[in-house]
Amino acid sequence: MNATVSWAGLAVSLSLVAVAAGISWWQRLGLQRQILIAAGRALAQLLLVGAALTLVVSPGRPIWWSWLWVAAMLGYAATVARRRAPEVPHLLGLALASFTAAAVVTLGVLFGLHIFPLNGRTLVPIAGMMIGNSMTATVLAGRRLTDELRDKREEVEARLALGQPSRQAATPYVRGALRAALTPQIETTKATGLVFLPGAMTGLILAGAAPVQAVLVQAVVMFLVLAATATTTVVIALGLIRRLFTPDHRLVYLPTPADH
Amino acid sequence: MRPLAAFEFQRVSVWRVDRRVLDDVTARIPAAGITVVAGPSGAGKTTLLRLCNRLEIPDAGTVSYHGQPLDELDPLLLRRRVGMVFQRPTPFPGTVADNLAVASPGAGSGDMCTALTRVALDPGLLSQDARTLSGGELQRMCLARTLVTQPETLLLDEPTSALDAQPKLVFESTARGLAAQGITIIWVTHDDAQAGRIADRVYRLRDGHLAGVSVEEAGEP
Numbered sequence: 009m010n011a012t013v014s015w016a017g018l019a020v021s022l023s024l025v026a027v028a029a030g031i032s033w034w035q036r037l038g039l040q041r042q043i044l045i046a047a048g049r050a051l052a053q054l055l056l057v058g059a060a061l062t063l064v065v066s067p068g069r070p071i072w073w074s075w076l077w078v079a080a081m082l083g084y085a086a087t088v089a090r091r092r093a094p095e096v097p098h099l100l101g102l103a104l105a106s107f108t109a110a111a112v113v114t115l116g117v118l119f120g121l122h123i124f125p126l127n128g129r130t131l132v133p134i135a136g137m138m139i140g141n142s143m144t145a146t147v148l149a150g151r152r153l154t155d156e157l158r159d160k161r162e163e164v165e166a167r168l169a170l171g172q173p174s175r176q177a178a179t180p181y182v183r184g185a186l187r188a189a190l191t192p193q194i195e196t197t198k199a200t201g202l203v204f205l206p207g208a209m210t211g212l213i214l215a216g217a218a219p220v221q222a223v224l225v226q227a228v229v230m231f232l233v234l235a236a237t238a239t240t241t242v243v244i245a246l247g248l249i250r251r252l253f254t255p256d257h258r259l260v261y262l263p264t265p266a267d268h
Numbered sequence: 269m270r271p272l273a274a275f276e277f278q279r280v281s282v283w284r285v286d287r288r289v290l291d292d293v294t295a296r297i298p299a300a301g302i303t304v305v306a307g308p309s310g311a312g313k314t315t316l317l318r319l320c321n322r323l324e325i326p327d328a329g330t331v332s333y334h335g336q337p338l339d340e341l342d343p344l345l346l347r348r349r350v351g352m353v354f355q356r357p358t359p360f361p362g363t364v365a366d367n368l369a370v371a372s373p374g375a376g377s378g379d380m381c382t383a384l385t386r387v388a389l390d391p392g393l394l395s396q397d398a399r400t401l402s403g404g405e406l407q408r409m410c411l412a413r414t415l416v417t418q419p420e421t422l423l424l425d426e427p428t429s430a431l432d433a434q435p436k437l438v439f440e441s442t443a444r445g446l447a448a449q450g451i452t453i454i455w456v457t458h459d460d461a462q463a464g465r466i467a468d469r470v471y472r473l474r475d476g477h478l479a480g481v482s483v484e485e486a487g488e489p
Contacts, residue, residue, distance in 0.1 A: 165323055166358035166410070170371045171348035171417060180361075256343045258323060 011214040022047070065128030074128040078135040082107045085139045089147050095265040096150040098251045099244075106146055106243035107139055110236040114138050117235070123228060134232065137208065141193075141233040142240045149189035149241035153248050156181040158262040165259060174253035182245045189241045197230050206230070273334075274299040274421055274452045275320055280329035282315050282476075289315045291476040292329070299334075299421075301468030302443065302453040306460065311473040313456040314355075317423045320454065321350045333421075351419035355426040357406035359398040364409055367398050371416040383412040387442050404435025408442060421452040428462070440466050 013021075025047040032039040064073045082104060089103035096102075118134060119126040157164055160181065167177035200206055201223075209226035213219055252260055275297040282290040290312045297303050305313050318324040319331050322343045331338045338346065360367050368380045375383075381391035387408040393401070401409060407427055414422065424443065428436040444466060447453050457463055463470050471478060 162354055162356060163358050163360065166352075166354060167360070167370065168323065169321055169347055169352040169354075170414065171344045172370070173344060256322060256325075256339075258325070258343075 011216070061132060065132055069128060071126070071128060071131070074131045077132050078111065081135060081139055082111065085143060089143060089150070093147045093151045093154075095263070096147075096154045096248070097260075097262075098248070099150055102150070102244050102247040102251070103146060103240075105247060106240040107142070109243045110138060110142055110239040111135060113239050114232050114236050118228070118232065134229075137229055138232055138236040142236040145189040145193055145237040146240040146244055148192075149185045150244045150248060152188050153181060153185035153245050154252070154262060156184060157252055157259060158264065161259060161262070168257055168259065174257040174259070175249060177257075178249045178253070182249065185245055186241050190237060193234060193237045197234060200226075200230060272299045273297060273332075275454070276332045276335075277316075277319075278330050278332070280319065280326045280331060282312070282319070282324065283327045288476050290319075290326070293473075293476070293478050294329075295471060295478055297452075297454060297471075298469070299452045302447050302455055302466050304463045304467035304470045305454060305456045305473060306463050306470050307458065307473035309458055312476045313458075313473050314425055316473065317352070317425050317454060317456050320421075320423050321347050321352055323352075348417040349419055350421045350423060351414035351417055352423040353407070353410050353414055353425065353427045355429055357403065357410050357430075359401075359406055359409070362398065363395055364398050364401070365394040367409060367413050368394075368416050371413045375416055379416065383415045384409075386415055386446070387412045388438060402435070404431050404438060407431060407435075407439060411439075411442065415446075419451065421454070422446065424453060424455045426456055426458070429457075429459075436462075 025043065028047075029040045029043045031037075032043060060077075063069070064077050085107050086100050086104035090100040093099055115131070115135060115138075118124050119131070124130040124134065157178065164177055164181070168174065206226055206229070208229045209222045212222035212225060217225075252262070254260060273296040275295075277293050277295045277297075280290055280293045281288060293312075293316070305316055307313050315324060319326055319338075320333070322338055325339070333341065333346065333350065360370055364384070365377070365380055368375060368383060372379070377394065380394055384391045384393065389405060389408050389412060393405070393409075398406065398409060407430075411422075411427070422443075428439050431439065440462070443453055443455065447468075455466060
């Protein structure tokens with residue numbers, strides 16, 4: 009059975025938002041307004057995206073419309089990363105480079121090796137999942153590395169003072185940042201199916217796909233996210249090292265977050 | 269004839285956003301013995317020292333090492349010729365041997381034992397976790413770690429400021445011994461009594477200026 013949602017159904021589901029707002033009111037959290045704005049904004053954004061997607065992925069539409077959509081997502085994701093971690097220098101350009109690198113790697117494998125057929129209906133959602141799911145890790149890696157190099161400046165400079173090149177002096181902190189950023193995704197991957205049913209699979213099952221087919225798609229998506237997370241974080245980390253050290257192997261001044 | 273200069277500062281200035289840390293400093297730091305750079309905190313002593321191994325670069329003027337401007341030297345090679353010990357000990361994770369290996373991955377246990385002996389540390393400490401050492405031992409381990417690169421010059425940035433009286437004296441006598449072996453030492457301190465004990469000459473910095481280079485020849489090393 010296909011689970012389609014009618015407009016009336018959507019309207020009734022707003023009662024769930026009322027539940028959240030009601031709890032806020034009952035516990036005097038003062039979040040009612042925020043909850044209503046968030047729900048309203050999400051709904052408006054989804055409707056807009058839905059309308060735009062209908063245009064972009066409708067049959068017969070040239071594929072470059074979808075690529076344009078992907079490019080816009082990459083750009084927007086980079087600005088979101090920049091906003092979330094203003095203390096990380098040069099994050100806008102680095103995030104754009106890292107999401108693009110991840111897109112090349114993951115979309116290259118998925119479409120180049122014909123795991124999915126290349127069309128608007130596959131390209132846009134897959135690119136969206138790839139970017140959305142690697143966002144947190146990307147920001148985490150950038151933030152963690154910047155924090156480490158700032159807070160352990162003396163240790164880093166002690167390594168430089170021993171004649172280590174900046175890349176080598178930064179290696180322990182790059183490793184720490186990459187581990188910290190990748191571990192949550194690895195844990196999520198491990199728990200998939202046992203602890204929670206991920207979105208793509210749930211969506212497919214609700215939409216009437218056979219569970220086995222849904223599982224296969226979900227597995228591919230999980231691997232996509234793993235590769236994307238690893239790619240974005242390593243590009244961010246190595247890119248940051250190039251920006252945070254000068255060519256003559258000095259660590260640049262890093263302001264504390266309070267200075268922003 | 270003037271003694272051979274290790275470092276020469278020519279009209280060197282370092283600016284921060286709000287002030288001049290070093291203002292038009294001109295100085296020659298001889299290669300022989302221990303040169304102390306004294307002065308109150310905030311006078312620019314640490315900055316002066318950091319210019320010597322290019323952890324910082326001047327905004328104006330030139331710093332030369334044995335007659336060569338630093339910006340013409342490979343910074344990585346320079347830093348192995350000019351070692352530095354920081355104000356607070358900076359142990360890396362792992363054992364004492366791991367720490368020394370960071371300075372010289374190819375160093376054998378013989379080289380490491382020699383480095384520890386030179387700073388009056390027991391070679392038996394090699395297998396000990398560096399973070400379990402006392403403050404004085406830790407700072408001398410950092411000195412040994414620097415010596416593994418076989419530097420010609422040592423920059424010591426208030427290396428004993430966190431140490432008690434006895435370990436402080438041990439560190440001082442270790443440094444005097446290294447100076448006697450021909451290593452140039454530039455030692456930053458705000459402790460005048462210490463300057464009196466260790467210095468072959470004292471330069472005084474005040475508010476970024478070299479306020480009257482007082483050469484206190486405390487005896488040849």
